[in-house]
């Protein structure tokens with residue numbers, strides 16, 4: 656409700672159709688992830704910056720000999736991506752037509768991301784160090800894809816603009832996104848380095864659980880994977896947790912949603928029984 660009130664007052668202050676204002680980026684699905692969001696910058700701007708930043712990351716990995724070198728991992732990550740992406744239309748039909756890209760980076764980092772507009776990166780260290788099964792890998796990727804579907808980076812950027820600039824919001828957006836480099840830096844900051852909020856984490860957990868279930872991956876694995884991450888993080892060595900702050904209630908929350916998504920998994924798994 657508080658979020659809603661802030662949205663309404665900002666929209667009233669701005670008072671034009673120039674900015675997107677408040678809406679949910681996604682349909683609810685079976686788990687009802689449809690909170691209203693403050694969205695002051697356009698998807699087009701955020702996605703353009705994201706695509707440029709992603710290309711830079713891929714180019715750097717390629718020139719360092721660290722792009723898609725482990726063929727087994729590439730095959731697994733691509734197969735899981737295909738099945739998850741096939742389900743995104745449940746939450747937002749337009750995402751089916753996104754220019755999805757998937758790459759595996761050879762690195763010790765325990766990390767993965769999905770940048771705005773569907774730019775996925777999985778680090779080999781995530782699979783190695785956590786010894787992930789396909790179901791567990793699908794849990795992490797489903798979670799990351801959900802951040803992109805919910806446009807959490809765009810929402811965070813909008814919140815920052817609102818906080819910093821108040822009434823001069825329009826000028827702030829023009830300043831932030833006026834140049835290509837501005838867009839790239841913005842996308843890198845909001846999609847790769849800034850932690851998501853607990854609300855966003857909780858939404859990505861729930862939506863990710865439903866995505867993986869619909870794709871025929873056992874959602875119970877999501878509980879395992881966050882447990883494994885917490886165990887490995889004793890020395891703060893799990894990079895993913897620095898951008899995805901975990902909470903003590905995360906596992907409980909995931910477990911509480913299992914009854915909603917297990918029937919979806921049961922219905923989907925036969926379809927994929929003989930899949931590679």
Ligand SMILES: [Zn+2]
Nearest residue numbers: 851856859899
């Ligand atoms: Zn997250």
